[in-house]
Amino acid sequence: MTAPLQTDPQRVGEVLYLALRDRILSGELKPGAKLSVPALAEEFGVSRSPVRDAVIRLVQEDLVTETMNRGAEVARITREELVSLYEAREVLEGAVARLATEKYQASLRRTLLALLTEHREVAAQQDFGRHIELDAAFHRAIRQAAQSPVLARMLDGVQGRVLVAMRSTSLTGGMVQAVHEHQAIFEAIGSGDADAAEEAARAHIRRLKELLRAAD
Amino acid sequence: MTAPLQTDPQRVGEVLYLALRDRILSGELKPGAKLSVPALAEEFGVSRSPVRDAVIRLVQEDLVTETMNRGAEVARITREELVSLYEAREVLEGAVARLATEKYQASLRRTLLALLTEHREVAAQQDFGRHIELDAAFHRAIRQAAQSPVLARMLDGVQGRVLVAMRSTSLTGGMVQAVHEHQAIFEAIGSGDADAAEEAARAHIRRLKELLRAAD
DNA sequence: TCGTTCCGATCTGCATGCAGTGTTGAACGC
DNA sequence: GCGTTCAACACTGCATGCAGATCGGAACGA
Numbered sequence: 001m002t003a004p005l006q007t008d009p010q011r012v013g014e015v016l017y018l019a020l021r022d023r024i025l026s027g028e029l030k031p032g033a034k035l036s037v038p039a040l041a042e043e044f045g046v047s048r049s050p051v052r053d054a055v056i057r058l059v060q061e062d063l064v065t066e067t068m069n070r071g072a073e074v075a076r077i078t079r080e081e082l083v084s085l086y087e088a089r090e091v092l093e094g095a096v097a098r099l100a101t102e103k104y105q106a107s108l109r110r111t112l113l114a115l116l117t118e119h120r121e122v123a124a125q126q127d128f129g130r131h132i133e134l135d136a137a138f139h140r141a142i143r144q145a146a147q148s149p150v151l152a153r154m155l156d157g158v159q160g161r162v163l164v165a166m167r168s169t170s171l172t173g174g175m176v177q178a179v180h181e182h183q184a185i186f187e188a189i190g191s192g193d194a195d196a197a198e199e200a201a202r203a204h205i206r207r208l209k210e211l212l213r214a215a216d
Numbered sequence: 217m218t219a220p221l222q223t224d225p226q227r228v229g230e231v232l233y234l235a236l237r238d239r240i241l242s243g244e245l246k247p248g249a250k251l252s253v254p255a256l257a258e259e260f261g262v263s264r265s266p267v268r269d270a271v272i273r274l275v276q277e278d279l280v281t282e283t284m285n286r287g288a289e290v291a292r293i294t295r296e297e298l299v300s301l302y303e304a305r306e307v308l309e310g311a312v313a314r315l316a317t318e319k320y321q322a323s324l325r326r327t328l329l330a331l332l333t334e335h336r337e338v339a340a341q342q343d344f345g346r347h348i349e350l351d352a353a354f355h356r357a358i359r360q361a362a363q364s365p366v367l368a369r370m371l372d373g374v375q376g377r378v379l380v381a382m383r384s385t386s387l388t389g390g391m392v393q394a395v396h397e398h399q400a401i402f403e404a405i406g407s408g409d410a411d412a413a414e415e416a417a418r419a420h421i422r423r424l425k426e427l428l429r430a431a432d
Numbered sequence: 433t434c435g436t437t438c439c440g441a442t443c444t445g446c447a448t449g450c451a452g453t454g455t456t457g458a459a460c461g462c
Numbered sequence: 463g464c465g466t467t468c469a470a471c472a473c474t475g476c477a478t479g480c481a482g483a484t485c486g487g488a489a490c491g492a
Contacts, residue, residue, distance in 0.1 A: 011284065012476070039443095056276075062369075068483095069482085070483090091310060092309065150297065179316045252472090253474075254472080263447040266445080267445050
């Protein structure tokens with residue numbers, strides 16, 4: 001779902017980490033699902049050690065929660081925490097939009113333009129699954145252009161947990177409006193106005209946050 | 217150094233994680249120092265398993281870096297990455313200042329006032345060590361008042377890595393000016409103006425970031 | 433029917449075994 | 463003296479052993 005970002009996984013533990021992470025983000029493992037280390041070890045045909053390593057990493061990432069002597073399960077993210085995640089996402093997306101504006105290159109313009117064009121059609125056709133993908137791709141393109149590994153990693157983490165939370169709390173934020181807001185972000189970045197780009201990105205996330213707040 | 221934030225550590229692996237993290241943040245383990253799992257296991261009188269667990273968690277936190285078949289060492293944080301950390305810190309401190317303003321309570325006012333009073337004296341006496349502590353305490357008080365576990369955890373992570381980076385790159389940002397900027401943040405929060413509080417906090421971190429950029 | 437008790441299966445968390453790999457430093461040739 | 467070779471050592475990464483804890487469910491009694 002999200003980019004690997006890790007070094008090539010020659011370690012079994014790393015492969016398992018990526019595999020389990022993907023299962024969680026894709027919804028194959030839903031919030032509350034138990035992660036049995038022996039069962040996973042047998043399924044993947046490895047010993048318990050690398051499985052344990054992978055689980056620890058997921059716990060440290062807050063995608064999985066652990067209780068003493070009671071094993072691990074996919075994190076159950078509350079509505080309250082989801083809002084808190086969006087508070088973080090608002091400022092982080094604002095920051096990468098600013099940086100992308102300052103480091104603006106023509107390739108970013110082409111990428112965003114292509115995404116927007118397709119997104120407009122998809123929104124008109126009410127293709128929700130493709131909308132999710134294009135929305136993620138749009139934001140990913142901007143945070144890659146920002147060239148800030150620190151911010152990119154944080155946003156990856158936030159995005160992952162948001163995806164998990166959305167498994168419990170489905171919420172459609174209005175595809176057409178999302179496209180309009182993306183258009184505004186695109187124009188602000190293209191105009192070179194970093195302040196405007198930051199504010200446009202923040203406003204976009206802020207609206208989604210308020211939607212979450214309202215839907216209780 | 218920073219608050220535990222974890223559940224009570226009844227697991228050996230958790231104790232080791234906290235112990236190693238403290239050694240890194242306190243500077244006892246400097247950037248580039250090797251973390252030998254067998255050696256640490258013997259030192260703490262435990263087996264290699266919980267040590268391995270602790271190291272994995274530190275790697276996932278980017279406090280430690282690992283190379284295939286070559287062990288782990290305390291992360292060497294580059295100047296470039298330090299600037300990137302401050303880019304993140306700028307917007308995150310802004311966000312918690314805003315939230316602290318919106319959730320403002322009298323206890324926060326008392327806490328910040330006490331810290332500022334002592335900080336003024338300490339700055340006048342050029343007590344650098346105490347300055348560092350008071351600076352951290354000031355920001356910690358605000359982020360606790362913001363009541364956002366997500367933002368607090370991110371800032372903890374950023375702060376930890378900044379501390380590690382500072383072991384290589386000592387940089388005094390001007391104690392008296394820091395106190396002045398803290399005063400401005402305090403007043404903005406007290407006035408209930410969330411916009412002003414966010415901007416004051418951002419300006420404070422932004423100045424430190426520019427200092428880092430300049431010192432190359 | 434419903435609640436309690438107890439036992440077995442299963443899992444967690446730590447300890448340990450082991451093959452493959454990287455490192456180091458001494459012996460050697462030039 | 464200086465670079466090369468190679469062998470012993472040390473460590474990583476995965477596999478496995480094991481004690482204690484937890485969970486589930488059958489047997490039992492009210």
